[in-house]
Amino acid sequence: MSIIKVSDKGVFGEGEASFGGSYVPEHLQNALDQLADAFEKYKDDEDFNNELQYYLEKYVGRKSPLYFAERLTKEVGGAKIYLKREDLNHTGAHKINNTIGQVLLAKRMGAKRIIAETGAGQHGVATATVCALFGIPCTIYMGEVDTKRQALNVFRMEMLGAKVVAVDKGNRTLKEAVDEALVDYATNYEDTFYLLGSAVGPHPYPLMVRHFQSVIGREAREQILEQEGRLPDVVMACVGGGSNAIGLFYPFVDDQSVRMIGVEPAGKGLETGYHAAPLCAGKPEVIHGFKCHVIEDQDKCHSVSAGLDYPGVGPEHSYYKAIGRADYVAVTDEEALQAFLQLSKLEGIVPALESSHAVAYAMKLAPTMSDEQIIVVNLSGRGDKDVAQVYEMLNK
Numbered sequence: 001m002s003i004i005k006v007s008d009k010g011v012f013g014e015g016e017a018s019f020g021g022s023y024v025p026e027h028l029q030n031a032l033d034q035l036a037d038a039f040e041k042y043k044d045d046e047d048f049n050n051e052l053q054y055y056l057e058k059y060v061g062r063k064s065p066l067y068f069a070e071r072l073t074k075e076v077g078g079a080k081i082y083l084k085r086e087d088l089n090h091t092g093a094h095k096i097n098n099t100i101g102q103v104l105l106a107k108r109m110g111a112k113r114i115i116a117e118t119g120a121g122q123h124g125v126a127t128a129t130v131c132a133l134f135g136i137p138c139t140i141y142m143g144e145v146d147t148k149r150q151a152l153n154v155f156r157m158e159m160l161g162a163k164v165v166a167v168d169k170g171n172r173t174l175k176e177a178v179d180e181a182l183v184d185y186a187t188n189y190e191d192t193f194y195l196l197g198s199a200v201g202p203h204p205y206p207l208m209v210r211h212f213q214s215v216i217g218r219e220a221r222e223q224i225l226e227q228e229g230r231l232p233d234v235v236m237a238c239v240g241g242g243s244n245a246i247g248l249f250y251p252f253v254d255d256q257s258v259r260m261i262g263v264e265p266a267g268k269g270l271e272t273g274y275h276a277a278p279l280c281a282g283k284p285e286v287i288h289g290f291k292c293h294v295i296e297d298q299d300k301c302h303s304v305s306a307g308l309d310y311p312g313v314g315p316e317h318s319y320y321k322a323i324g325r326a327d328y329v330a331v332t333d334e335e336a337l338q339a340f341l342q343l344s345k346l347e348g349i350v351p352a353l354e355s356s357h358a359v360a361y362a363m364k365l366a367p368t369m370s371d372e373q374i375i376v377v378n379l380s381g382r383g384d385k386d387v388a389q390v391y392e393m394l395n396k
């Protein structure tokens with residue numbers, strides 16, 4: 001029996017330690033209820049899952065390898081560091097797992113149009129990719145700041161046929177992109193499917209995204225048992241909204257011997273207020289139609305990685321923190337940048353700046369453990385999209 005307690009309305013936990021749910025206007029709730037019904041209908045449907053498996057294998061390229069980072073392990077000492085290579089998926093990140101699942105659901109619901117939000121652009125690229133694959137028009141909202149620091153991904157989305165809308169309100173980053181996508185969905189829900197990119201938002205999105213991303217943890221569990229003959233001591237992933245982390249964590253959640261660690265962006269330092277670490281330095285409240293930990297001053301929300309630059313977090317992560325099942329730590333921009341460079345030089349793998357946060361903490365943790373212990377890090381994406389940004393930072 002799983003330790004995870006979640007209601008049929010998507011509420012994790014009870015009382016003060018409850019998170020998730022759905023805090024939206026009535027007309028939007030009707031659309032979400034239809035989505036929840038469709039998800040429940042198809043998630044265990046044999047034909048749906050056969051089609052999903054076909055595209056994951058033949059189009060995405062799964063299974064992604066679980067790779068022993070031997071030189072990195074030797075450099076830092078201590079525990080063995082394994083990397084779950086989601087960066088090798090088609091489009092270069094874990095996001096495609098979820099977009100394939102949701103677009104197949106959208107097709108069955110008769111959607112005429114798809115919208116999405118994106119920060120680093122990887123979810124936007126993955127959405128544009130599956131919309132091109134199935135011939136469905138799509139519009140993608142992206143903060144104006146992010147369109148500049150991720151200009152290559154903007155071009156990729158447009159090349160794939162998507163309309164990219166630069167949002168020029170507020171901080172002009174991921175939060176504002178979500179705001180605009182929700183406005184669009186509330187206005188056009190009758191023929192529009194909102195393909196949300198992380199394990200956030202009102203019910204059923206957190207459960208739905210976790211369902212499609214759990215392929216990461218299921219594979220990693222099977223692979224580490226095959227390669228090492230036992231479960232890892234630690235599974236670790238970066239956390240913005242938290243979909244890559246929840247995808248890795250969930251298949252291990254009932255294995256009490258496995259420590260789960262989520263790595264948030266400390267930005268310029270938690271003490272400065274310029275960070276995006278709600279689990280480490282925030283408090284529970286409602287944002288974007290659901291309850292989770294939220295940073296106090298959203299105007300200061302900051303991370304070097306556009307994909308982690310979000311003031312809230314997935315409600316399941318808030319729940320894991322509340323019940324003590326997972327630990328959450330924070331890594332600064334500078335630490336993430338150094339990990340980006342180290343992994344590139346030691347393993348010939350250029351990680352996304354998002355993933356670099358998890359790599360940075362693994363490099364800190366491994367030396368405190370024995371060489372018989374094992375850390376599995378989710379390498380959620382590749383760093384091609386970040387190379388120009390890192391180049392500018394290093395040459396300032």
